Amino acid sequence: MMRQTMFDDQATAAERVAQALALGQLPEAPRMMPTQVLERPQGRLSAWIAMLTTGFGAART
């Protein structure tokens, strides 16, 4: 039941949770929350245009 926690050893994790609860403390049982991608890469088109125009500019000089 300790999937995805940052503890390597499940038994140690369960023990630490139980210890915290016995002491009346919020259990330290971290769980990763990976940041989701919501924005499309900004300015990809403009980056291409900038690169091409820079390239053209360099070629012309």
Place this chain on the structure above:
Amino acid sequence: MARPRQSDDSIERRVLLVRAVAVLLALATGAGAAAIFIQYASADGLTPMAVLSALLLCLSTSWLAWGACLGLIGLRPSRFRAPRNAGPIGSRTVVIVPVCNEDPVVTFARVAAMYRSVNAATAVPVHFAILSDSRDPGIAAAEERWFARLMEDTAGAGRLFYRRRSQNTGRKAGNIEDFFARSGGAYDLALILDADSLMEGGTIVEMIRRMEADPALGLLQTLPVVVRAQSIFGRVMQFAAAFFSPVFSRGLARLQGRTGPFWGHNAMVRVEAFTAACGLPVLSGPPPFGGHILSHDYVEAALLARAGWKVRLDIDIRGSYEEAPESVVEHARRDRRWCQGNLQHLRIIGAPGLKAWSRFVFLQGVFAYIAPVLWAGFLISVVVDHVTQPPPNYFPDPHQFFPVFPSDETAKAIGLAIGIFGLLMMPKLLTTLEALIAGRTKGFGGSWNALKSVLADFLLLSFLAPILMAYQTRSVWQVLMGRDGGWPANLRGDARLSLGEAWAASRFIVIAGAACLIAGYFLTTQILIWLLPVAVPMLLAPVAISWTSRTARPAGRAVRLFTTPEELAVPAILTLHDAVLAAWQPVAAAPAEIKSLPELELAGG
């Protein structure tokens, strides 16, 4: 247990069909209204302004028709029976109560009531975590004192927890994320509440059983019932929510399929799903469109669906309660935050991998706020078109003997107005009919009292509609102008506003109403009468706001106007909360601790 795959597929096909019919019907209605308007407007020659008016009317009417569709789809009673685990409960569950500058006495008393209620409902331990983001040192100190009292009263050591963040990064979503990042590994399920939420212990257990029965279910949303409204405005809204919401929500539930809503509270999440899918990014750029995501709940629902989890709204779950704003100003203040949050969704509507329905829900949320702006734009464009039109030319041919009169299309305009009014009224009328036939009116004090309440609700909300429209229009304007509304704390409890306070919060509406009437009088007296239903409530906004914030006449448990089922038969959890409060109040400090709440933000006009 989980339904067979084929059944899920057939449900999804039906959902797709219902969605397609509803969207097409709404668009067709809007197009029909625009076509009639074009016929009417082209009698004197079609102008570009009339075309703009038709376009605005098409969008506005489509939106109205969409609301009517939701009501119509929800009229038929649901036969859906959610699967539930009838065996022993195996999940470790935590109830999360985020608070931010709330009155700790009332809030912690809710936790005490729910803790007792859930312990009476199951022997399986359910933990409660109060997650404070309070910035006010006075309130923070009071929270610690009252948490000690809570622990003393409940003997909840090891099951009740309180923690306060030193930085409230990411506001409520950040608060919950912080909890999961630190302690999420200790739990399988988390019930997310608001500070004003109340839930019966039996309801919490039922939600756990439903979550356990369907391992693909990432989030289970309940339909919270509004309770404890005291003011006239609060009771009107409470009645409307209790009487009409079940039908509209059933319509929504039929359209959503496995891509349901999350309203930010009174919902249970599977921690594994939520933590893996709902880590919110900070959007690039400054607020209001960049920065932290304000309306995080809609985004979290979309992210769960994107990751393949089911998000479901079960409207048959009873015993889920919340409180609501008690005055127009409080309502507008909350709406300002929602407006900014919903418009911010324009930034993420094209996010990669989202379900098409999630994108549509974002669009719906945006439309909810720009619809009043579109109506206002329609009214203004019609007036401008009328004023700028040249007088009719009765002799287009200089050699003709008889005048040519433009065709009279007034009947079409009146028909159109009646049609739009019908779109507004039809779902409510049909819901009233459904309530009468199904015997639902008993809970509202009987058929006669329910009918009186529906009529009074219609009259009062029609009068307040232009005022609410003005607030919404201003909110949209402020967001588009780049003004960040922030995240002001909710003011709960007594919301009575004096006439002076109401004037300060609504003088811009009075000025706009007066300007509208003066312009109508000088520019075109013909349409002045049509402006009166909008302009008069705007002129009287301070009186209406102040009067509706007054406490409604108490009548114990007797039947009165806007009676709701929860007033006639007070739910057990509310009684329990009252009992805890009664025991705590004599020793509770005067509410001096919460005096340092921010001033009414809207008072600036």
